[in-house]
Amino acid sequence: MLASCIMTRGNDPFIDEQNDPVLLDQWHVVASIAELRRGPVRTILLGRRLTVAIRQDQPVAHHADGAAAATMLHLEYVWVCLGQKPARLFDIPELAEPERRVVHAGSFGVRTSPPRAIENFLDLGHFPYVHKDFLGLEPHTEVPPYRVSTEQDGQELFARDCRFFQPRSAANASEGFIVEYVYRVPHPLCAVLYKLNPLDRDRQDVIALFCQPVGPEQVRAHMLVSLLDDTSDDAELIGFQQLIFAQDKPILENQVPLRLPLSPGAEVPVRADAMSVAYRRYLAALGLRHGVIAA
Amino acid sequence: MIRLHHYELSAECYKVRLLLSMLGLAHETVQVDMYPGAAHLSDSYRRLSPLGRLPVVEDGDLVLDDANAILVHLAASHDPGGTWFARAPGQIAQWLGYGAALAASLGAARLMDCFDTGMDSAPLIARALPILDALDRHLWLEAAEGHFYLCGTGPTIADIACFADTVLAEEAGVALRRYPAVRRWHDRVRMIPGFIVMPGVFPR
Numbered sequence: 333m334l335a336s337c338i339m340t341r342g343n344d345p346f347i348d349e350q351n352d353p354v355l356l357d358q359w360h361v362v363a364s365i366a367e368l369r370r371g372p373v374r375t376i377l378l379g380r381r382l383t384v385a386i387r388q389d390q391p392v393a394h395h396a397d398g399a400a401a402a403t404m405l406h407l408e409y410v411w412v413c414l415g416q417k418p419a420r421l422f423d424i425p426e427l428a429e430p431e432r433r434v435v436h437a438g439s440f441g442v443r444t445s446p447p448r449a450i451e452n453f454l455d456l457g458h459f460p461y462v463h464k465d466f467l468g469l470e471p472h473t474e475v476p477p478y479r480v481s482t483e484q485d486g487q488e489l490f491a492r493d494c495r496f497f498q499p500r501s502a503a504n505a506s507e508g509f510i511v512e513y514v515y516r517v518p519h520p521l522c523a524v525l526y527k528l529n530p531l532d533r534d535r536q537d538v539i540a541l542f543c544q545p546v547g548p549e550q551v552r553a554h555m556l557v558s559l560l561d562d563t564s565d566d567a568e569l570i571g572f573q574q575l576i577f578a579q580d581k582p583i584l585e586n587q588v589p590l591r592l593p594l595s596p597g598a599e600v601p602v603r604a605d606a607m608s609v610a611y612r613r614y615l616a617a618l619g620l621r622h623g624v625i626a627a
Numbered sequence: 628m629i630r631l632h633h634y635e636l637s638a639e640c641y642k643v644r645l646l647l648s649m650l651g652l653a654h655e656t657v658q659v660d661m662y663p664g665a666a667h668l669s670d671s672y673r674r675l676s677p678l679g680r681l682p683v684v685e686d687g688d689l690v691l692d693d694a695n696a697i698l699v700h701l702a703a704s705h706d707p708g709g710t711w712f713a714r715a716p717g718q719i720a721q722w723l724g725y726g727a728a729l730a731a732s733l734g735a736a737r738l739m740d741c742f743d744t745g746m747d748s749a750p751l752i753a754r755a756l757p758i759l760d761a762l763d764r765h766l767w768l769e770a771a772e773g774h775f776y777l778c779g780t781g782p783t784i785a786d787i788a789c790f791a792d793t794v795l796a797e798e799a800g801v802a803l804r805r806y807p808a809v810r811r812w813h814d815r816v817r818m819i820p821g822f823i824v825m826p827g828v829f830p831r
Binding site for chain 1: 829
C-alpha cells in the first residue's frame with residue numbers, strides 16, 4: 333500500500349504532502365481508547381482511510397483495502413505509523429505521578445492545517461482577545477520575554493519561563509494570578525503545556541494537544557488533560573478545556589492562509605512570537621512539507 | 628431555584644442560557660459531559676430525560692428536556708412584561724418549529740464536523756438551506772415593514788430559537804454571505820440587553 337503511494341507521487345503538490353516522509357515515519361494519534369471502547373472508529377490519516385479498533389486489548393488499524401497498519405497504545409490513545417522506519421515516540425513521564433487525573437477531553441475536527449493548530453496552541457499573545465476572562469484580560473496583554481531552545485538533537489522544542497496573567501486559568505481557579513508555563517514540542521504535530529496549578533502553585537497541570545493530520549487543511553485534534561484538581565468533576569475539567577478549544581476553532585478556520593508559511597518574514601513576528609518563529613524554524617529543519625508553505 | 632443541565636458547545640443549550648440571561652433569571656448550572664463522555668446517555672441522566680436529551684431545566688417539580696418547551700415555559704412563567712411569548716403565540720410557535728428543524732439539520736451537521744464523526748453532513752446541509760432561504764426572505768419582508776425581529780417589533784423566543792444554529796452556520800460549513808437579512812438580524816439580537824456568547828459566537 334505504502335510503496336504504491338510513494339510510486340504514484342508525481343508533480344501534484346497535494347499528493348506530495350500526503351506522502352511527506354517526515355510524517356509517514358512519525359506515530360500519529362488516530363483515536364482515544366475511551367472512544368474505541370464504544371466501538372471501531374473510521375478515520376483518515378494523511379489522506380488514507382483507516383478503521384481502528386481494540387481487539388483482545390490490542391489496537392488494530394486497517395486500510396480500506398484490508399492491509400494492516402502499525403499501531404501502538406500510548407498515553408490513552410491508539411497511535412499509527414504508516415512509514416517503514418517509525419520514529420521514536422515521545423513520552424510524558426509526568427502523567428505517571430500519583431494523584432493525577434488523566435482525562436481525554438475530546439477529538440475535534442478543525443478545518444485548518446496541522447501546523448497552524450499547533451502554532452496557535454503555543455501562542456500566548458492571543459489569550460486576552462480570544463480567551464477573554466479565562467486565559468487573559470485586557471489591559472494585561474504584554475508577553476514578557478521567555479527562553480526558547482531545541483533539545484534532544486533538534487527533535488524537541490521548548491519555551492521556558494513563560495509568564496502570563498490569567499483571570500481564570502483552570503476549572504478550579506478562584507482568582508487571577510500570573511501563571512508560569514513551559515511549552516514542549518516533542519513531535520512536529522504534538523505539543524505539551526506544563527502550567528502552574530492554581531491551588532498548589534509548586535506543581536504543574538499538563539495539557540497536551542495531539543494533531544492527527546487528516547490532510548494539509550484538515551485536522552483531527554485530540555486533547556489530553558492531566559490536572560491536580562480534586563474538586564472539579566470530569567465534566568467540569570473537560571468542559572473548561574473544550575470551551576477554550578472551541579474559542580480557538582473559528583479563529584483557526586478563518587486564518588489566511590490555512591497552511592503555515594515557513595519562510596522567515598512571511599508573517600511579521602513580534603518579540604512575543606519567539607516560540608512561533610522557533611516552531612517554524614524547527615519544522616523547516618525537519619523538512620516538513622505537509623500543511624506548510626515551504627520557505 | 629431554576630437548575631439548568633447543559634453542555635457548553637451545544638446550541639440547544641445556548642438557546643436556554645441566552646433566554647435565562649436576557650430575562651435576568653437566577654439559576655444554577657450542571658455541566659453534562661455529552662462529548663466525549665456521553666454522560667447524557669447514563670442511567671442517572673436518563674432519570675431526568677429518558678431519551679437522553681439536552682438541555683434539561685428543573686423548575687420546582689417541573690422537569691423539561693426540550694429547548695422549545697423550556698423557552699415557552701420560561702417566557703410564560705418568568706417574564707413579568709409578557710413580551711417574549713404571549714403577544715403572538717401562534718406565529719411564535721411556528722418559528723419555534725423552524726428552530727427545531729434548523730437544530731436537526733444545520734445544528735446536527737455542525738456537531739458532526741466538530742466531533743469529527745467521519746459522517747457526511749451534506750444531506751443535512753441540503754435540508755437546512757431552504758429553511759435559511761425562508762428565514763432570510765421573511766426577515767427581509769418584515770424589516771421593510773419596520774419589524775426588526777422575527778415576530779414584530781420586539782424580541783421573542785422565536786428569535787432565540789432560530790438565532791443559535793444560524794449564527795453558528797459557518798461551523799457547519801455554510802457561509803452566511805447569501806443571507807444578508809439573517810446577518811442584519813443577528814446583529815440586532817446581539818444588541819438585546821443580557822446577550823451572551825458561546826464559543827463560535829462573537830459579540831457585536
